Amino acid sequence: MAAVPEPACEVMDLYSGNEDDLFFEVDGPTQMKALFQDRDLCSLGDGGVQLLVSHVHGGRSFRQVVSVIVAMEKLSSILVPCALPFQDGDLMALFSCIFQEEPVSSWDDAYVCDAPLRSFNCRLRDVEQKCLVLSSPCELRALHLNGENAAQQVLFCMSFVQGDANSQKVPVALGIKEKNLYLSCGMKDGKPTLQLETVDPQSYPKKKMEKRFVFNKLEIRDKMEFESAEFPNWYISTSQEEGNPVFLGSTKGGRDIVDFTMEIVSP
Numbered sequence: 001m002a003a004v005p006e007p008a009c010e011v012m013d014l015y016s017g018n019e020d021d022l023f024f025e026v027d028g029p030t031q032m033k034a035l036f037q038d039r040d041l042c043s044l045g046d047g048g049v050q051l052l053v054s055h056v057h058g059g060r061s062f063r064q065v066v067s068v069i070v071a072m073e074k075l076s077s078i079l080v081p082c083a084l085p086f087q088d089g090d091l092m093a094l095f096s097c098i099f100q101e102e103p104v105s106s107w108d109d110a111y112v113c114d115a116p117l118r119s120f121n122c123r124l125r126d127v128e129q130k131c132l133v134l135s136s137p138c139e140l141r142a143l144h145l146n147g148e149n150a151a152q153q154v155l156f157c158m159s160f161v162q163g164d165a166n167s168q169k170v171p172v173a174l175g176i177k178e179k180n181l182y183l184s185c186g187m188k189d190g191k192p193t194l195q196l197e198t199v200d201p202q203s204y205p206k207k208k209m210e211k212r213f214v215f216n217k218l219e220i221r222d223k224m225e226f227e228s229a230e231f232p233n234w235y236i237s238t239s240q241e242e243g244n245p246v247f248l249g250s251t252k253g254g255r256d257i258v259d260f261t262m263e264i265v266s267p
Contacts, residue, residue: 117207119159121177121265126238126257127223132246134176138196140183140246142238155265159205161214163229169216171229173209180204184212185230185248192231194248223259225252236260 125131130142131153145153155177163171174183176196182204184197197213214229215236226236228248235258237249249256 117159117161117205119157119205121267122156122158123153123263123265124156124260125263127259127261128238128240128257130238130242132238134179135245138181140196141243142246143243157205159209161205161209162207163214163216166216169218169227171214172217172226173205173213174215174226175199175205182213183215183236185228185234186212192228192234192248192250194236194246222261224262225258225260 123131126142129144131145131150132140132142133145133152134154135141140154157175157177159173159175161171161173175181180199180201181196182199184195186193186195212230215226216229218225218227228234228236231248234248234250235252237247237251237256237258238244239247240255240257249258252258
């Protein structure tokens with residue numbers, strides 16, 4: 001905070017043993033050492049505001065400065081109009097001497113939260129109990145598994161990421177454990193499409209994922225759905241038929257399946 005400059009000769013230092021008595025009494029101060037009189041101001045008459053003037057130099061407290069401001073406000077309200085009336089800018093000049101302006105930082109798209117990224121491992125099945133398996137480097141399929149085939153089921157790393165605020169939907173990213181692959185959404189032949197995208201393991205997962213990687217998870221009882229943040233009202237879906245690819249669909253309550261169950265797996 002900048003130091004308060006020395007006042008002009010007209011007002012040296014507004015202070016006494018009980019400074020509040022000077023400026024906050026209805027009828028003015030009980031004692032008077034000098035009158036505030038400026039050659040450029042008109043006569044105050046009997047109703048003038050009397051201020052105590054001290055020639056003692058020293059540090060200025062913030063309380064003293066506030067008292068000066070209150071007194072100046074009183075002067076501005078009771079003075080008879082003169083050629084050079086008291087203006088609000090006179091107080092602003094005093095504020096500029098007392099306070100130092102500091103830049104205010106604001107968050108932008110480059111901001112990345114430094115809080116630890118929360119994530120856990122899980123397996124997903126559609127409500128028809130079909131498991132999700134990796135059938136090629138960039139394709140998931142849904143089929144029933146049993147016995148020795150159960151090991152083919154994909155293990156996901158579900159991460160909680162930044163997204164649009166919603167009290168019910170939670171933004172998440174779905175990566176395949178130890179594969180550097182993430183489910184993402186893109187356009188193909190003019191239609192939103194689900195795909196597996198290879199990422200740099202040194203950079204992913206991260207709190208602020210690109211929107212194509214984000215799915216808004218809505219959980220109702222023990223079932224959940226995953227809506228694309230990039231393409232609202234499009235959901236991770238499976239077909240009723242066995243072994244078909246997992247895809248991005250826009251039909252809820254129809255033949256396509258958009259509801260899943262989740263099994264959390266310990267690390």
